[in-house]
Amino acid sequence: xxxxxxxxxxxxxxxxxxxxxxxxxxxxxxxxxxxxxxxxxxxxxxxxxxxxxxxxxxxxxxxxxxxxxxxxxxxxxxxxxxxxxxxxxxxxxxxxxxxxxxxxxxxxxxxxxxxxxxxxxxxxxxxxxxxxxxxxxxxxxxxxxxxxxxxxxxxxxxxxxxxxxxxxxxxxxxxxxxxxxxxxxxxxxxxxxxxxxxxxxxxxxxxxxxxxxxxxxxxxxxxxxxxxxxxxxxxxxxxxxxxxxxxxxxxxxxxxxxxxxxxxxxxxxxxxxxxxxxxxxxxxxxxx
Numbered sequence: 001x002x003x004x005x006x007x008x009x010x011x012x013x014x015x016x017x018x019x020x021x022x023x024x025x026x027x028x029x030x031x032x033x034x035x036x037x038x039x040x041x042x043x044x045x046x047x048x049x050x051x052x053x054x055x056x057x058x059x060x061x062x063x064x065x066x067x068x069x070x071x072x073x074x075x076x077x078x079x080x081x082x083x084x085x086x087x088x089x090x091x092x093x094x095x096x097x098x099x100x101x102x103x104x105x106x107x108x109x110x111x112x113x114x115x116x117x118x119x120x121x122x123x124x125x126x127x128x129x130x131x132x133x134x135x136x137x138x139x140x141x142x143x144x145x146x147x148x149x150x151x152x153x154x155x156x157x158x159x160x161x162x163x164x165x166x167x168x169x170x171x172x173x174x175x176x177x178x179x180x181x182x183x184x185x186x187x188x189x190x191x192x193x194x195x196x197x198x199x200x201x202x203x204x205x206x207x208x209x210x211x212x213x214x215x216x217x218x219x220x221x222x223x224x225x226x227x228x229x230x231x232x233x234x235x236x237x238x239x240x241x242x243x244x245x246x247x248x249x250x251x252x253x254x255x256x257x258x259x260x261x262x263x264x265x266x267x268x269x270x271x272x273x274x275x276x277x278x279x280x281x282x283x284x285x286x287x288x
Contacts, residue, residue: 001285003032003033004242004244005034005064005242005244007035007244008035009247009254010244010246010248013251013252015037017037019036019037020052022034023052023055023059025271025274026061030278030279034061034064035063035064035065035106037066038067038093039089041097042093049096050099052100053101063100063102065105066107067107067108068112068113069089069110073085074086074112075110075133076112076115076129077112086133087133090137090140090141093146094137094141098145103147104149104241105149106151106210108150108151108158109151110130110133110160111126111160113158114257123160126160130170131170134148135176141178142177146178147180148178148180149208150170150179152164152182152184152187152191155191163201164199164201164202165201167181168201168202180208181202182208182210183199183208184209184210184212184245185210185212185224186212189224195225196231196235199229199233206238206240207240209240209241210242211245213246215264216246216248216260217248218244218273219244219246219277220280221273226284231288242285244278246274246277247260249264249265250263
């Protein structure tokens with residue numbers, strides 16, 4: 001079975017939250033992987049990173065890293081200074097990850113997030129800028145054994161890659177063995193014709209995978225066709241982690257950026273829901 005993980009944002013309203021506090025929670029809820037904020041660990045001291053690494057190792061948790069670039073580091077920006085700032089930052093992320101351990105840096109590491117196509121902008125021009133910058137930034141990933149897993153997003157969060165097919169085309173143009181795809185069931189539900197076909201399209205390019213219901217609740221609390229999804233992952237022999245990315249809490253910058261405007265937790269308990277969802281995912285994996 002694939003290792004099962006959870007995104008730290010499930011428990012917090014702030015991207016800047018210290019990831020150390022989520023290590024015992026992820027362990028208690030039965031996860032194999034904790035996904036944390038890549039920009040946060042990049043800005044930590046060496047001592048702080050060593051402490052986090054030791055805590056994760058003691059808990060038996062692997063670490064993966066998520067990222068959403070800000071507008072001042074947009075690799076598709078017209079201003080070369082903005083693009084260069086983004087490239088330098090991604091290089092710093094790769095170096096910080098080398099110290100912490102773990103190879104997956106997944107998310108919007110090719111532009112800024114969220115990002116609309118402004119009036120007068122040409123998608124092809126912006127995509128070409130992004131590819132050129134990723135080609136440069138990914139050299140540091142290659143040197144530090146880090147995989148850039150570029151995320152395919154729905155049209156309301158980004159314009160550059162909305163389908164697995166577009167993601168594969170982007171990765172092919174980057175032309176690095178360290179450039180892979182991140183697919184996410186929440187986004188796939190909006191954009192793809194079928195889950196199976198998109199996963200098969202990604203095939204060897206798939207480096208990371210996010211799980212979530214169409215309402216952003218934990219797996220098992222919605223209507224996603226999990227047998228089709230896990231069946232397709234088995235068809236392509238995907239060996240990586242499956243990391244759930246539910247968001248239930250409004251407020252803060254997480255609630256704002258994810259567009260959580262109502263309380264999706266209610267009287268429930270976050271830890272209980274997470275543990276139950278981890279059990280659900282394991283059961284669904286066993287079925288295939």
